[in-house]
Amino acid sequence: MEHLIAGFANVLMPATLIWIVIGVSLGYMLGAMPGLGKATGVAVAIPLTFYLEPVAAIAMLIGIAKGSTAGSAVAAILLNTPGEPSSAPTALDGYPLARQGKAQKALKMGLFASVIGDFLSTLLLIALAAPLARYALLIGPVELCAILFFSLTFIGGLAGGSMIKGLIAGALGVFFATVGLELETFIPRMTFGTLELDDGISLVPMAIGMLAVAEMAVQAGKMRELDSAAATIVDGAHPNDRRVTRAEWLRCLPAIGRGTAIGSAVGILPGLGASVGSFLSYGVTRKLSKTLEAFGTGMIEGVAAAESADNAVVPSSFVPLFALGIPGSVIAAILIAALIMHGLTPGPRMFVEQPQMVANIYAAMLCASVIMLAIGLLGQKLFAQVIRVPLRRVIPVVLFLCCVGAYMDSGSIFSIYVMLFFAVLGYFSRKLGFSFVTFLIGFVIGPNLELTFRQSLQILNHDPMRLMGHPVAVVFLVLTVVVVVAIAFSNSRAAVREELAARAATSNPRKLEEENR
Amino acid sequence: MRQADFVSGVVLCLLGLGMLIFVIPSHIAQAPAGFVSPRLVPNMMMIAVVGLSILLVLKALRGMSYGPHPEKNLFSRSEVRMVLRLAMVFAIAITVFVWLSPLVAGVVLIVGTLLALGERGPVALVVMPATLLLGVWLFFYQLLGTAIL
Numbered sequence: 001m002e003h004l005i006a007g008f009a010n011v012l013m014p015a016t017l018i019w020i021v022i023g024v025s026l027g028y029m030l031g032a033m034p035g036l037g038k039a040t041g042v043a044v045a046i047p048l049t050f051y052l053e054p055v056a057a058i059a060m061l062i063g064i065a066k067g068s069t070a071g072s073a074v075a076a077i078l079l080n081t082p083g084e085p086s087s088a089p090t091a092l093d094g095y096p097l098a099r100q101g102k103a104q105k106a107l108k109m110g111l112f113a114s115v116i117g118d119f120l121s122t123l124l125l126i127a128l129a130a131p132l133a134r135y136a137l138l139i140g141p142v143e144l145c146a147i148l149f150f151s152l153t154f155i156g157g158l159a160g161g162s163m164i165k166g167l168i169a170g171a172l173g174v175f176f177a178t179v180g181l182e183l184e185t186f187i188p189r190m191t192f193g194t195l196e197l198d199d200g201i202s203l204v205p206m207a208i209g210m211l212a213v214a215e216m217a218v219q220a221g222k223m224r225e226l227d228s229a230a231a232t233i234v235d236g237a238h239p240n241d242r243r244v245t246r247a248e249w250l251r252c253l254p255a256i257g258r259g260t261a262i263g264s265a266v267g268i269l270p271g272l273g274a275s276v277g278s279f280l281s282y283g284v285t286r287k288l289s290k291t292l293e294a295f296g297t298g299m300i301e302g303v304a305a306a307e308s309a310d311n312a313v314v315p316s317s318f319v320p321l322f323a324l325g326i327p328g329s330v331i332a333a334i335l336i337a338a339l340i341m342h343g344l345t346p347g348p349r350m351f352v353e354q355p356q357m358v359a360n361i362y363a364a365m366l367c368a369s370v371i372m373l374a375i376g377l378l379g380q381k382l383f384a385q386v387i388r389v390p391l392r393r394v395i396p397v398v399l400f401l402c403c404v405g406a407y408m409d410s411g412s413i414f415s416i417y418v419m420l421f422f423a424v425l426g427y428f429s430r431k432l433g434f435s436f437v438t439f440l441i442g443f444v445i446g447p448n449l450e451l452t453f454r455q456s457l458q459i460l461n462h463d464p465m466r467l468m469g470h471p472v473a474v475v476f477l478v479l480t481v482v483v484v485v486a487i488a489f490s491n492s493r494a495a496v497r498e499e500l501a502a503r504a505a506t507s508n509p510r511k512l513e514e515e516n517r
Numbered sequence: 518m519r520q521a522d523f524v525s526g527v528v529l530c531l532l533g534l535g536m537l538i539f540v541i542p543s544h545i546a547q548a549p550a551g552f553v554s555p556r557l558v559p560n561m562m563m564i565a566v567v568g569l570s571i572l573l574v575l576k577a578l579r580g581m582s583y584g585p586h587p588e589k590n591l592f593s594r595s596e597v598r599m600v601l602r603l604a605m606v607f608a609i610a611i612t613v614f615v616w617l618s619p620l621v622a623g624v625v626l627i628v629g630t631l632l633a634l635g636e637r638g639p640v641a642l643v644v645m646p647a648t649l650l651l652g653v654w655l656f657f658y659q660l661l662g663t664a665i666l
Contacts, residue, residue, distance in 0.1 A: 048656070051663050162522075164576065168529060168569045175562035182545075182555035189545045189555055217603060220634060221596030392634035393641060396627045399603075400649055403610075403626060408665055413614060420607060427600070431591050432525050433518065450558045457553060495580075 004126075007359035010055055011367050019056040020364060023063025024371050025379065030064070031071025031084070033394055038068035038084070038314070039330045040215055043207040044401050046338050047408035054342035054357070059364035061338050065331050066118055066368045069274070069311050070376060073110035077303070078103055086274030086310045089282035093295060093302030100298055104242035104380075109252060109300050110307045111376040112244070117260045117308035119369040121315040124264050125322070126362050132323035133348035139472065142459055144324075145452035146473035148445050150480045151326050154269075156438045157487035165434045173442020174449060176201055184454070196414040203337040203444065205406035209419035210436050211330075212402045214426030216395050223391045244300070252304035255285045259305045263312025267328070268320065274313040274329070281309030315365060321346050322358070326445060330437045333444040519580040521591050526573035533567035602633035619666050623650050 010016065023045075030041040041064045049057035069084070076087040077094035090110060097106040139147070152174070156166035179190045180200030191197040244252075259281040266277035285305035286295040295302050317329040325347030327333035339346050344357050351358055406419040429436045456473075460466040467474055537560065545556045606629035614622035627646040636642065657665050 051657075162573075164569050164573045165522075168566055168573070171562045171565040171569070175559055175566070178559045178562070185548050185552050185555055187546050187548065187555045189559065190540065192544065217600050218596075220599040220603060221593065223599075223634065392631065392636045393645065395634055396630035396636075396645065397649060399630055400623065400627050403623075404653060404665070411665075413611070416611065416614075428525075432521055434525075453558065454553045 003355050003359035004362060006356060007361075007363035008367075010356075010360050011059060011363040015053070016056045016059055016364070017367070017371075019052065019060040020063045020368050020371055021375065023060035024067035024368055024375050027064035027067025027069075028071035028074075028372075028375060028379070029067075031068030032074035033389075033391075038065045038072075039207075039334055040212040040398075041065070041068045042331060042334050042338070043204070043211045044398070044405050046204050046207075046334070046341070047405040049338065050341070050408060054344070055360045055364065057342050058335075058338060058344075058361055059368065061335060062361070062365055063368045063371070065314055065335070066311070066365075066372055067375070069118070069314050070111060070114035070307070070372055072310075073114065073303070073307050074107060074380075077106045077110060084274070086278045086313070087306070088275070089278050089306035090303055090310070092282065092306075093297070093299045096296070096298035097300065097303070102242075102298070105240075105244055105248075106300065106303050107380050108377075109244050109248070109303050111373065111380065113252070113256050113259065113304040113307040114311040115369055115373040115376070116256050117263055117310070117312035118315060118372065119366065120260045121264045121267065121312035122362070122365045122369060125315045125318050125365070128268070128319050129322040130351050130358075132319065133351045136324050136348035137352075139324075140459070140470070141452040141455035142467070142470045143472040143476070145449065145456045146470075146476035146480075147324065148326060148449045148452065150476040150483070151320075151328075152438070152442055152445060152449070153480045154483050155328075155441055156435070157483060162433060163484070163487045163491050165432075166438045169429065169434045169436065169438040170442040173439040173444075174446040176206075177443045177446025178450065183451070194414075196410065196412065200447075201418060201443075202409050202415065203334070204409040205415040205419040206422045206443065207334050207337070207440060208402050208406050209422035210426035210429075210440065211334075212398060213419060213423035214430060214436070216398050216402075217423065217427050218430055219391060220395055223395075248300050252301050255281075255301045255305040256308040258284060258288075259308030260312045263309035264316040266309070267313035267316030269328070274310050277313040278306040278310040281305045322350070323348060325448065327441055330440055333440050336444055518591070519577045522573055523577035523581070526570045526577060530567055530570035530574065533563045533570060536563045537567070599633070603630065606630050606633050620650065623653075 011020070026045070027038065027041055031038065042061050045061060045064050049060055052060065069086075072084040072087040073090050073094065076091035077098050094106045094110065097103065152170045153167065156170040157163040177200070179197055181187070181191075181198050182189055188198060259278075262281040262284065263274070263277040266280065267274075282302055282305050285301055286292050289295065289299070289301065291299070313329070314331065317332050318335075320326045320328040321332040321336070325345075327336055327346075336346055344350055344354055344361075402419065403416060406415045407413070409415045425439075426436050428434075429439065467477075541556055541559050541563065545559065547556075548554050606626065609629060610622045610626040613625050624646045627649055628642055631642055631645060653665075657663055
């Protein structure tokens with residue numbers, strides 16, 4: 001507790017607060033633009049924090065992550081084009097509200113629900129991470145290897161539409177993590193004689209290429225349709241169209257509570273992601289409503305349910321990261337790079353070795369929630385204008401910043417090549433449905449997975465029967481098999497349904513030809 | 518998606534086999550006696566990729582055997598055109614970076630991307646690169662007090 005109080009004292013300094021404000025504002029604006037999600041924002045911003053104090057740097061990045069999660073509701077409500085997939089259920093009722101002239105009302109409820117979900121989920125992180133980490137310290141390499149393997153399989157199975165593709169992406173992520181000098185023998189692996197690859201592939205240019213540059217390439221392809229949608233929204237004349245009334249608050253509070261609980265639970269489980277949380281929360285709220293047929297026509301509870309869950313996922317997804325060192329989401333995977341760069345290695349040891357730094361991060365997260373409310377209320381109208389900036393002017397700015405960010409990682413053009421290589425990979429992975437989230441998480445946990453695997457081989461003396469002496473590892477290996485079978489079964493049923501739906505939807509060849517053009 | 522899955526499965530399978538047969542043996546040396554081979558994990562991952570790719574191909578083939586059905590193009594012509602234009606801008610900007618100067622490369626990247634995406638307003642074409650480059654200079658060189666080049 002004393003660390004947390006000291007953390008607030010450290011964070012509530014003008015020099016740190018200003019970076020949180022900048023981070024949240026930047027994040028809100030990035031989130032408001034379709035396609036520019038929190039992962040993109042944080043990936044591009046990491047190099048900008050190289051020269052900041054560690055607390056200010058991490059606080060700024062957390063501000064970006066939180067701000068962009070809340071900001072993604074802006075595009076969902078005003079354009080019917082979610083800033084991130086997790087805001088898609090927000091659009092289901094938010095966009096009809098905007099079409100009815102109640103855009104301001106929907107945006108305000110989205111903001112309030114986001115802040116409440118985010119704040120409560122941060123408190124849950126503070127309550128859970130340290131106790132869980134105490135147990136994690138009792139875990140040895142064999143158990144950790146099994147847990148990492150389980151997490152990667154779980155994430156691979158759930159992160160995309162196809163488990164096979166998810167697992168391929170995860171395996172490729174681990175494979176790319178092996179590039180560079182091998183740590184026991186110092187034998188170079190697949191460096192092709194390039195000195196720059198001796199230290200391995202750097203996460204920053206890789207993440208920037210895979211997330212930001214690839215996303216911009218995809219957005220450039222559908223630039224016209226996104227730009228034309230922005231010009232159609234106008235505000236209603238009645239004051240109640242622009243504010244959340246008392247009756248609406250009373251209707252929305254249970255939805256926000258449910259959304260926060262669902263989002264927090266989903267965030268703690270690695271790999272499920274914010275989309276699962278927001279869709280689940282929206283679905284439950286709809287199911288429990290007495291007027292479920294009205295959902296999709298402009299029910300404000302729908303916005304509250306989706307946004308509270310979406311924002312609750314982010315802080316709680318840090319629970320496995322902080323307690324076990326396992327990134328449960330893409331944002332957690334990217335933040336690992338920033339945390340390590342600023343002297344904090346995520347995992348159970350950090351609570352013992354750097355409790356003050358952890359408390360600083362907690363304080364920064366709570367402050368970012370409050371700042372998000374203030375900035376959202378003050379700047380909502382302004383941020384709503386951001387979506388009216390044509391994409392042809394947004395994309396060059398992002399690409400330029402990507403290049404600056406990637407270049408700064410090593411001060412060499414080689415980082416730009418790495419960025420472009422992974423941009424191509426990211427573009428195709430998006431188009432062909434391979435989960436780039438699993439790839440990145442595989443890449444991040446790859447070194448640890450390999451290390452613990454090698455240690456396990458030595459501990460077990462290459463005898464699988466000795467695994468029986470490690471019941472925790474056995475449980476996780478069995479769970480891995482169960483998860484693979486369960487997901488494969490559920491995916492094959494979903495595939496049959498999709499096949500039928502696709503046949504029905506594409507029965508009109510002329511329409512298909514137009515879409516392809 | 519069936520055709521795309523089939524093609525990507527075949528490509529990944531060939532890539533995995535190529536890695537297993539040629540790249541890994543020739544680019545990762547054997548470990549001294551008593552050490553775990555540095556080839557172990559890369560080999561395991563590529564074996565996983567090959568196995569899963571075969572599964573992906575088989576799944577796609579099974580889907581195609583249900584009979585032909587029209588599929589939406591994953592890469593529309595306008596998208597491909599746009600991506601090629603952006604790739605060209607990057608190629609020119611990198612060439613300029615290597616042979617001329619980073620500052621000019623920055624201008625080429627911003628103006629080139631603007632032009633590639635259809636921006637024709639002279640004000641935007643002048644103001645955007647000037648503002649961005651000035652902003653980066655102010656942020657790093659003045660505010661943070663560090664050189665990035």
